[in-house]
Amino acid sequence: MKFARKLAATALVALALASPASAQDTSAVKLALIDGQSGPNGFIGESMRQHLQFFAERQNAAGGVLGGKKLDVIAFDNKFDPQETIVQLQKAIDAGARYVFHGNSSAVGAAIVDFLEKHNRRNPEQSVLYINFAALDPVLTNEKCSFWHFRFDADVNIRTAAITNQIKNDPSIKKVYLFNQDYSFGKAVRSAATQMLKEKRPDIQIVGDELIPLQKVADFTPYIAKIRATGADAVISANWGNDLNQLVKTGGELGLPVKWFTYFANGEGGVTALGAAGVGRVFAVSEWHMNVPDPTTEKMADEFGKKYGRDMFFYRLDTVIAMLTRSMNEAKTSDPKAVAEKLESMSYKTPLGDTYVRPTDHQFYQPLYVSVMADDVAKKLEKTPFGFKTVGMSAAKETEVPTTCKMRRP
Amino acid sequence: MLEQLVISTLNGVIYGMLLFMLASGLTLIFGMMGVLNLAHAAMYMLGAYLGYQISKTLGFLPALVLAPLALGVGGALLERYGLRRVHQHGHVSELLFTFGVAFMIQEAVQMIWGRIGVPYRIPAALDFPLFRLFDTPYPFYRVFVLALAVAIFFGLFAALSRTRTGLIIRAALTHPGMVGMLGHDVPRVFMLVFGAGAGLAGLAGVIGGPIFVTSPSMAGALGAILFTVVVIGGLGSLPGALLASLLVGLVQTFAVVMDVSLDDVFRVAGLGTASASFLGDIRHTTIAQIAPILPYLMLLVMLVVRPRGLFGSRDV
Structure with a gap:
């Protein structure tokens, strides 16, 4: 009871x-x-x-x-x-x-x-x-696309399009080295970059194509030596975390003269880890950065x-x-x-410009900035003397990539 | 080719010597207590952060002395008031204790210095190219690390083989009971060794921090490799730790430059594409791609073939 x-x-x-x-x-x-x-x-x-x-x-x-x-x-x-x-x-x-x-x-x-x-x-x-708003695998707007999913960030292929647009306009780059992590994402970048470079700059030679195990490498000096031996002018890398920071930092310490085209160097913790090694050398892609001159x-x-x-x-x-x-x-x-x-x-x-959602795959398109790490900018990041400044820009239309999406609508 | 060879050797040796600085303390503790100090890599990280903090206010040279000292004293206290009490409950308890300490250090570092790492740089006075190797400037700081590590090896070796304390330590490694009977304070020896090991880990952190990225993930990156070095070298053996460190450093460094896959081997062997589907993806995996996991492969082989390690005196 x-x-x-x-x-x-x-x-x-x-x-x-x-x-x-x-x-x-x-x-x-x-x-x-x-x-x-x-x-x-x-x-x-x-x-x-x-x-x-x-x-x-x-x-x-x-x-x-x-x-x-x-x-x-x-x-x-x-x-x-x-x-x-x-x-x-x-x-x-x-x-x-x-x-x-x-x-x-x-x-x-x-x-x-x-x-x-x-x-x-x-x-x-x-x-x-x-x-x-940040998961970048192209599969989400291709094979796996869904009516209920909208991607409000530039996916791997779109970012690669912006990066290769930048490389297209830089005649000093003749040899490119691809350096990625060995999993679906890194592999997606590698194949997109290879294909887009072939279309936009057929004269560019891809001198290296490295895949490293995810977050397992403790010392990057041998990789730096290897990149140097190929005479590369630029490295395209979708690495993140330690695999990116340590790579670029070691490259800076050993005086490797390349441009780093990265997907994540502008993320939180990036400039703190890279320091002066990144100035003028580390490029990133984003829809906005602190030094975009716009009052709003x-x-x-x-x-x-x-x-x-x-x-x-x-x-x-x-x-x-x-x-x-x-x-x-x-x-x-x-x-x-x-x-x-x-x-x-x-x-x-x-x-910052015109943006739109593409109805066929629900991918959002927006202007993309390619920026480089610099020490002569007004807005600095993370209390360091460094920030990013614009070196190039692609309008939304210029970054569009094809899709294989066959959307099932409710 | 020659250029690659020389530079890779130099890089491998320097990385190996940095590993040795960590492994030396770990292997002595391991050999003596029969327990892996899981907090060793965390102490290395703490060393890097302390080094950063001290060099920010007092400069790099004081950091080079004070940070290892602080960790040494901390390590000794940890042994005296923590590990020694846990010791009587057996190895599992000791292991769990060091595991807990590793966690505490990890979380404390994140709470004090944040989760995104700190800008620990090579001090300006040491940041210049020492010489040019085949048109490639080689940084002084790396050579400085090498010299320091070599000095430490000889210092430790001399201390262990030429001094009375070293004699007792070596005796306590194999016959702690007997040494105790002879009237030596074996627990005190343990405390000293643990403190020295922690101090060395701290020193490695102070000088390694500016080369690597000083962030909360740095302990995890090196921790696993360290254990392989200690087991390959043989428990409690200083020369073993040195050889294993160099071996791991060189193997990793050289493997990275080898873009050879099974596919190439088949082709040279004249098997061509006849067996194209055989082994699938593995065929196209190059040695460079598996370079970072080679030390673990070496560990497995060593455990099967020679469980006591290169210079060890007893099995793991």
């Missing part, structure tokens, strides 16, 4: 706790960020959360969406693991989120796409839209820096929030399917 009463009381309490969640208040649109928030790389996920929060709050201050509703960011820690991602995704959906944001790792991205394809077919009234983004970056004590990086999230807002307002609902249908054919003018 006593037990039964206890049970009933527990059930009541549980109900009371659960009810505010089940009777979702309609005053907010929930955006769930699912990314790694813990562990040695947790700082990247943390930075993503702060960026998303920052841009959502700006939109809220400017009137929110759908005539006064707020954007509400909630973060879920997937520990960078595809399996854990599904658990957290379920939690996010249970918490009422219909928009999922994610950035790190294409393996996680593929897991989200697979899950949502099934989930949205079985629960059309609970559909969820996936906004991918400059003000934004200042505010962000003051609020969080770190440099603004994911400018693309501002565009995402703006386009999402407009889609919701035009669709007059926050229902993901209606919003996706508006979003997939949207063109949008940012302070």
Whole structure:
């Protein structure tokens, strides 16, 4: 008897706790960020959360969406693991989120796409839209493309297009060395670079094509000696983390005279690790950087820096929030399917130029800057004397790459 | 060709000597206590961070002395008040204890210095090309590291073979009970060795930090390699550690320049494309691609063929 009463009381309490969640208040649109928030790389996920929060709050201050509703960011820690991602995704959906944001790792991205394809077919009234803003494997907008997935970052092939555009216009480069990590991503870069260089600069010779095991190399001196022996003028490398920092740093220490065309050197921790070795030598591709001369983004970056004590990086999230807002307002609902249908054919003018989503594969196109590490710039990164300055720019159209996507529409 | 050979040898030897600086302390502790000090690589990392911090305020030379000293004293205290108490519960407890210490250091470093690493650079006074090798400037700092490591090897060797303390240490390595019976304070010897090992790891961190990237991931990058060096060289053997370090350094360095795959071997052997599908991807994997995992292959072979290592006196 006593037990039964206890049970009933527990059930009541549980109900009371659960009810505010089940009777979702309609005053907010929930955006769930699912990314790694813990562990040695947790700082990247943390930075993503702060960026998303920052841009959502700006939109809220400017009137929110759908005539006064707020954007509400909630973060879920997937520990960078595809399996854990599904658990957290379920939690996010249970918490009422219909928009999922994610950035790190294409393996996680593929897991989200697979899950949502099934989930949205079985629960059309609970559909969820996936906004991918940093997972770069081309597969997500080709073989594995999905109506429920939008990529708001330039994928590997697009970035390679921007990099090879830059190399095309640099006659001093005659020999190129490819240096990548031995997994799907590194291999994608290597084949894209080989093909695009052949088209844009048939006279360029590819003198080396290295694949190294992921984060296993402790000493890069032998690789530097090997690159030097080939007489390369430029190295294209999609390495990240220690594999990138140590490579470039060792190259600088041993005086290797090459230009480094990288995909990630501008990320957090990059300039701190590279130091003077990178000045004038390390190139990166991005949709924006601190020294792009534009008053709107400059003000934004200042505010962000003051609020969080770190440099603004994911400018693309501002565009995402703006386009999402407009889609919701035009669709007059926050229902993901209606919003996706508006979003997939949207063109949008940012302070930096024209951007658009390609309806066939839901890939977003934007102007891309190629920049080089420099010590003579106004805005420095990470309290070092270094920053990035623009050396070239490709308009959105110039970076377009073909797709094999055959999208199944709901 | 000659150019490649000379430069690769030089690079391999320098990397090997840096490994030796770490492995020497580890192998003595391992030989004496029969336990891998899993925190050794973490101490190396702590050495690099302390080196960075001290050289920022006092300069590089004080850092070169103070950081290893701090780690040595810390290591000795850790042995005296931690490891010694755990010792009586057996090897597993000791192993777990050092594992815990590694974690503590890792997290502490991240909390104090952040997760993205620090700009630890080669001091300006030491940052110049020493000589030109086939038109390639060779940095002085690397040669400085080499000289320091060689000096340490001879210093350690002399200390172990020519001094009374060294005599007792060597005796305690193999017959701790007997040495204790003869009236020597064996626990104190253990404490000294542990402290010296930690100090050496710290020194390696101070001088290695500017060459490598000083970040929280640096311990993981080198830790696994160190254990292979110690096992290949033989537990508790200083010459073994030296030889194994050089071996690992040179093998890795030379393997990187070898773009030879099984496919090429078949072709030269006249088998051509007849067996094109045989072995699939492995055929096209070059030696350069597997260079970073070669030390682990050596470790496996060594454990099967000669479990005591090159110069070890007893099996692992």
